[in-house]
Amino acid sequence: MKPSLVLRMGQQLTMTPQLQQAIRLLQLSTLDLQQEIQEALESNPMLERQEEGDDFDNVDPMADNIEQKPNPDVQEPTYQESAPTVDNLEDGEWSERIPNELPVDTAWEDIYQTSASSLPSNDDDEWDFTTRTSVGESLQSHLLWQLNLAPMSDTDRLIAVTLIDCINNQGYLDESLEELLDAFDPELDIELDEIEAVLHRIQQFEPAGVGARTLSECLLLQLRQLPAKTKWLAEAQRLVSDYIDLLGSRDYAQLMRRMKLKEDDLRQVIELVQSLNPRPGSQIESSEAEYVVPDVIVRKDNERWLVELNQEAVPRLRVNPQYAGFVRRADTSADNTFMRNQLQEARWFIKSLQSRNETLMKVATQIVEHQRGFLEYGDEAMKPLVLHDIAEAVGMHESTISRVTTQKFMHTPRGIYELKYFFSSHVSTSEGGECSSTAIRAIIKKLVAAENQKKPLSDSKIAGLLEAQGIQVARRTVAKYRESLGIAPSSERKRLM
Template sequence: MAISLNTRVQQQFTLTPQLQQAIGLLQLSNIELEQELAKAAEENPFLEFEPNPQIESNLSESSERLEQMQNSWTSSNKISQDDEDDWTERYERIAHKQTLLEYLEEQIHLLNVSAKEQSIIIYLAGCLDNRGYLIDDIESIYLEIKNELNGDELNSLGLIEAALEKLQSLDPPGIGGRNLAECLSLQIDRILNKSNINESEWRLAKYIVKNHLNKVGSKDWLKLKQASGKSEAEVLKAVELIRTLQHNPGAIFDRENDQWILPDIVVKMVDSLWVVESNPNAKPRISLNSEYAKILKESGQERGDGVLKQKILEANWLIKNIAQREETILKVANEIVRHQQQFFSVGAIAMKPLVLREIAETIGMHESTISRVTTQKYLSCPLGIFEFKYFFSSQLNSGNGAPISATAIQELIKRIIQEESATKPISDSKIAQILSDQGYEIARRTVAKYRDLMRIPAVHLRKK
């Protein structure tokens, strides 16, 4: 075998620390950026940081609000004084960062189960939708993970069922339900384990939930009386208890509901045109500490290779990257508003189809950069506050060939439902037919999907 040495020229792209920092800053929300800058200022004497008073006060309010919700789950378990500081820190983290999955994983790691069962429970938790429901059936989940189980089908299905029971025992109550009836039943089971409750009323509530929930939606009290053998007063009391339960146990982890938002951009009308400008209240308050820099320059140490020189370089990098972050956000917002002018005048019905690639090509940036910019960045306009991502939606074709966005279709569905009769609500099939008559060929299952996304109940639950 002949051995030889060859010289080869090869291009290799390496992320510099400065570029890594720029990418990291770009994907942070205003609140996360505030926390990152505070940390940087603690570690670098050349940075002068002034906390944003609006963010600080609202972080505190958000934390207290979520703490009250969390306490309602654990009212039967008194928190010791020794643990109070840990819980306060945990609530603060939940209020601004923690997701439903992260909260469940914390509890799963404390369960006394085998490593295999723990991994299955975590997998099931990852299958939950944003309401906290397990929408996939057990058989489908088994097919997805059967290679990891290394057992026969019967035992494997049993493992998944057992893991689901463990998941359903976690907080918030009702988590892991496969439908509304199971979700409510799980919550009632928790209540039945408590003392000082009217057990007969709650057992009737559970019977109705498991067997006749559709009659609650239609307010068919007569059939509920006949089915349960109870008086109308008893039935109405049970229904009242059912209505106190949480239909969507995962909803409190929805960022839009629980996280206070400071918009990055303000949209205004100028000369009949919607334009953008940076929100001055959201600008990061960080600068170079001129006194430290002056002392360093006068001592001549800035020409050295020591720690101080590195610190001042890092401070300059950060300030430059913050400015670049603001500029990029402004560019993306400007293109979004330019593309969606009609939305700001008319509303969601006028939303145009838009994908990340279009913005990326227009401003000459990579699609992944646009994705980072549009996540957890918000604009304020007369219609409200919206995340940048809201303005991106897929294209559907109407009967006349004109494109329409999925967001506009959702708005049409919402308007149809808003105008329906309270006693005769419109089914998903009928909504699909109405849209078809208007020139939009939308399948019934698509209508159902969009209705669920807007959290509008099914037809039998809307009937009054």
């Protein structure tokens, strides 16, 4: 086979930089988009924020066929006149020439970025600065802060710091005391009783129950901090110390027989135990709060559902007309070429933002039109919906719809939901119709909430109740939906009521 030259013709799709930028902006969340816009404003001098109430010239600087012409009314400044000096100014004239407040060329918002969500309103009397700006405190730092207030010797403080380091985020001691004893330097001459005594000191810290080694010890520590006159306190301490396994398996008949209590008395003892926190360390949150900014706002007006873009989420941009006026067509200098490229990039960026808003508006409108029943009646009225349905309605590809609905949120009268929430698979009904999986989850949640807690509904029983409503669902499907809702099995939902 000898080498030869072959000429072939073909077609292939090439993504232009403008298309790549539009796709990248389309899949960004609101917070990421705000950061992208801020970076574009800092890097491109042709871009600027469009403030409310700004007056614009009739000439559009973004138009390609508009050639910027100098304004004849604006006269070039001349510097032939001599400026007044200190010597030829009298005292009165000097005081008149200096204003009381000198003009500034920057505003506070130009240097320090603020947001509407982080600032108090004029009528917000309950605004707390620390709850909005403070960084979350870890459990270890909270315990160390209490340790600094407790009088201890140097050796005991060393032991306490080591114990605090071994406490996990849920408030339990991960290491045994024997392992901690082996970790200390033998020259310190630390004994096991000293570690035990320091642990008891730490177990008196807040939150109550911290430093426990088992669940039973954690609950006992919390019960010991309750007032001595608390009703059923002694029975609760006996229950968590001796019969915690029977309580976990919900063997109430065995508990009543061993503790010699009636059903109503045992129920009150269990209620006291259930008021405790099995994970005391979870009270100290170390993670910062995550905020969600809705992209679309849905409201009802005169029996009609209106869809609007959240204009406050993303700032409006425009091309700076002053800088755009400096661009000359016939000039091929480096400065003019740079400004021309920046002007073209600014136009592309603004056009990509407009395309993103239009696509988001089309998709959100179709979702609201399809899920009108959910907005009116709740989750049980949710209809089955897939990406292909919206793609056909708006005339776009499914991948585009997937990018639009990812990390985009809709503010409705029922709450804030991600656009992905409105898409769900379907299950056939006995009448030949379809029911969405979201509606089935809502029905399961409603059935479990109304069940008899002495005899909770099993997955098979729930499947039978759904079949009675015309929804054909297998038992394993019910179990999958129940687990996704965070609902325990029937054996763990049994209560003594």
